[in-house]
Amino acid sequence: GQNIDQPTEMTATEGAIVQINCTYQTSGFNGLFWYQQHAGEAPTFLSYNVLDGLEEKGRFSSFLSRSKGYSYLLLKELQMKDSASYLCAVMDSNYQLIWGAGTKLIIKP
Amino acid sequence: GAVVSQHPSWVICKSGTSVKIECRSLDFQATTMFWYRQFPKQSLMLMATSNEGSKATYEQGVEKDKFLINHASLTLSTLTVTSAHPEDSSFYICSARDLAGYNEQFFGPGTRLTVL
Numbered sequence: 001g002q003n004i005d006q007p008t009e010m011t012a013t014e015g016a017i018v019q020i021n022c023t024y025q026t027s028g029f030n031g032l033f034w035y036q037q038h039a040g041e042a043p044t045f046l047s048y049n050v051l052d053g054l055e056e057k058g059r060f061s062s063f064l065s066r067s068k069g070y071s072y073l074l075l076k077e078l079q080m081k082d083s084a085s086y087l088c089a090v091m092d093s094n095y096q097l098i099w100g101a102g103t104k105l106i107i108k109p
Numbered sequence: 110g111a112v113v114s115q116h117p118s119w120v121i122c123k124s125g126t127s128v129k130i131e132c133r134s135l136d137f138q139a140t141t142m143f144w145y146r147q148f149p150k151q152s153l154m155l156m157a158t159s160n161e162g163s164k165a166t167y168e169q170g171v172e173k174d175k176f177l178i179n180h181a182s183l184t185l186s187t188l189t190v191t192s193a194h195p196e197d198s199s200f201y202i203c204s205a206r207d208l209a210g211y212n213e214q215f216f217g218p219g220t221r222l223t224v225l
Contacts, residue, residue, distance in 0.1 A: 044216070087153070095206075095212060099155075
């Protein structure tokens with residue numbers, strides 16, 4: 001079966017760095033996405049990785065290792081507004097998105 | 110980025126009535142749109158994949174006669190919840206895939222449905 005695993009909840013301090021991990025097992029791979037979702041709102045696109053390595057976009061970076069079925073989202077210089085759920089999703093061979101359950105990130109002052 | 114609108118943002122209806130939710134891609138053409146529902150504190154659950162000009166593909170366990178999907182044009186898909194019941198109360202979110210980009214899905218703002 002297809003499976004996406006990510007931690008349920010993480011806590012970090014304002015100004016610090018946090019890494020949210022995601023492991024996956026899917027039928028085929030056409031890329032991995034990270035989305036941010038604030039409570040009561042729809043998800044917003046953060047990043048896309050299809051090749052191994054690190055993609056940096058401002059305070060957010062995303063890493064992918066296809067051989068390990070592993071990705072992480074790195075958030076630097078955390079701000080209170082970064083408190084949200086972070087969803088990892090893998091596009092399978094049918095171009096369907098397989099979603100993780102999401103990681104709720106709590107930022108403390 | 111691509112913009113997807115959804116209407117209405119929230120709706121309250123009586124049990125037994127039908128509710129239509131519209132999803133529009135505003136600045137790109139979307140041959141494929143997706144409908145999700147999300148219960149509080151849970152992840153997205155894909156209900157169906159909507160393809161322009163053809164019948165929607167429903168996920169296992171989703172009643173196609175209850176959740177009617179129509180994708181009449183490259184920019185519009187509609188979800189109609191028929192004979193709504195309180196257990197249908199949920200956050201319904203549509204997304205559209207932009208083939209010109211990374212195949213990423215851009216989400217509408219969601220529709221919060223409350224059935225009394």
